[in-house]
Amino acid sequence: MERVDRYAELIVRVGANVQPGQRVFINAAVEHADLVRALTRAAYSAGAEYVDVLYGDGHVRRAMIENADEDVLTYSPPWMVERMSNSADGGALIMVAGDPDPELLADLNQTRVGKARLISVLEQARRGQNTRTMSWTIAACPVAGWAEQVFGEPDVERLWGAVAETVGLDEPDPVAAWREHTARLRERAVQLNERRFDALRYTGPGTELTVGLLPEHKWMGGGTETTSGVFHVANMPTEEVFTTPDRRRADGTIRSTLPLQLGGTVVHDLVVTLADGRIVDVSASVGVDAVRAQLDTDDSARHLGELALVDGTSRVGKTGITFFNTLFDENATCHIAFGSAIQAATDGSLDGLDTNGLQERGLNVSAVHTDFMVGGQEVTVTGVHKDGSEETIIEKDVWQLS
Numbered sequence: 479m480e481r482v483d484r485y486a487e488l489i490v491r492v493g494a495n496v497q498p499g500q501r502v503f504i505n506a507a508v509e510h511a512d513l514v515r516a517l518t519r520a521a522y523s524a525g526a527e528y529v530d531v532l533y534g535d536g537h538v539r540r541a542m543i544e545n546a547d548e549d550v551l552t553y554s555p556p557w558m559v560e561r562m563s564n565s566a567d568g569g570a571l572i573m574v575a576g577d578p579d580p581e582l583l584a585d586l587n588q589t590r591v592g593k594a595r596l597i598s599v600l601e602q603a604r605r606g607q608n609t610r611t612m613s614w615t616i617a618a619c620p621v622a623g624w625a626e627q628v629f630g631e632p633d634v635e636r637l638w639g640a641v642a643e644t645v646g647l648d649e650p651d652p653v654a655a656w657r658e659h660t661a662r663l664r665e666r667a668v669q670l671n672e673r674r675f676d677a678l679r680y681t682g683p684g685t686e687l688t689v690g691l692l693p694e695h696k697w698m699g700g701g702t703e704t705t706s707g708v709f710h711v712a713n714m715p716t717e718e719v720f721t722t723p724d725r726r727r728a729d730g731t732i733r734s735t736l737p738l739q740l741g742g743t744v745v746h747d748l749v750v751t752l753a754d755g756r757i758v759d760v761s762a763s764v765g766v767d768a769v770r771a772q773l774d775t776d777d778s779a780r781h782l783g784e785l786a787l788v789d790g791t792s793r794v795g796k797t798g799i800t801f802f803n804t805l806f807d808e809n810a811t812c813h814i815a816f817g818s819a820i821q822a823a824t825d826g827s828l829d830g831l832d833t834n835g836l837q838e839r840g841l842n843v844s845a846v847h848t849d850f851m852v853g854g855q856e857v858t859v860t861g862v863h864k865d866g867s868e869e870t871i872i873e874k875d876v877w878q879l880s
Contacts, residue, residue, distance in 0.1 A: 592771025
């Protein structure tokens with residue numbers, strides 16, 4: 479319990495950076511209760527006005543997907559929308575990952591699995607993130623089912639050790655270590671912003687993809703500030719620098735280099751092909767229907783919303799573990815997201831535009847945001863300047879810029 483309390487303190491103080499008088503909202507599975515209780519204690523110790531906890535149950539979700547009418551799959555109860563709206567308006571949101579039963583939905587109709595999303599709730603969350611009116615973070619809780627998927631046995635203690643390593647919980651002063659780590663990521667963002675690349679090119683086995691960047695794009699990493707000046711770290715762990723691509727400019731094919739855990743099913747060997755910025759084909763050895771269902775969520779789900787760079791210095795990557803959890807696997811290597819863009823990763827000149835205005839300027843708006851991993855030793859990422867000249871950013875998992 480001492481480790482759990484130290485972890486909760488790190489999540490509250492660094493991840494969400496809870497402020498005195500702030501309302502805190504925690505979303506977790508029922509199996510995460512011990513960590514949630516520690517988070518609640520830490521949040522009140524940090525001065526939280528009130529801590530609101532919402533527990534989910536994978537078996538309840540399975541029953542809905544298996545038996546509910548089609549229109550129920552995307553239904554959001556009004557009280558849940560209102561709760562997320564309250565969170566987005568100045569609150570702190572802590573989301574706890576760590577699937578207690580990762581294959582629970584694998585035998586169901588994968589089109590229904592991919593479609594089952596709280597669309598209106600997600601839209602409220604995206605509003606708070608894009609307008610930077612809330613502090614938020616995602617962290618994970620080791621549980622037996624997740625450990626069994628990773629190690630082949632329900633060794634929760636071993637998984638706790640791996641998670642602790644990736645978030646620096648083994649450091650003498652984890653908070654100070656996080657400050658140093660996030661500063662390094664921000665320096666990488668500076669290197670990229672100084673170069674003002676027009677596009678990124680990915681090359682490797684099964685991969686040849688060029689993605690245009692918005693003229694207004696901005697590289698970010700190591701955390702961000704809310705409009706009220708609260709610095710928070712959205713992902714714990716985090717190893718990425720990321721930006722917003724131009725939804726209109728992406729051509730080629732890219733192969734996912736790690737499995738993708740997608741809402742109760744695992745997608746293997748995902749390959750995505752794009753033309754004129756739009757995903758025109760996907761394939762996978764397992765789980766492709768779940769991906770296709772997400773791509774059919776709305777007209778913009780087939781466009782890209784994020785490019786993120788991670789090299790071999792990643793604490794997550796150094797473990798050599800495939801976590802089957804996007805929070806970790808996306809911080810082991812480079813990743814790309816289809817769906818909604820991160821508006822905060824622009825220079826601010828797009829602020830105030832409505833959805834149509836953002837789309838016309840090339841920033842993607844969707845109810846979906848799904849990251850898949852595309853990097854590794856065999857993948858080279860190159861920055862392309864407007865004049866066509868190129869500069870290698872990552873090669874053989876080594877960061878090349880200085």
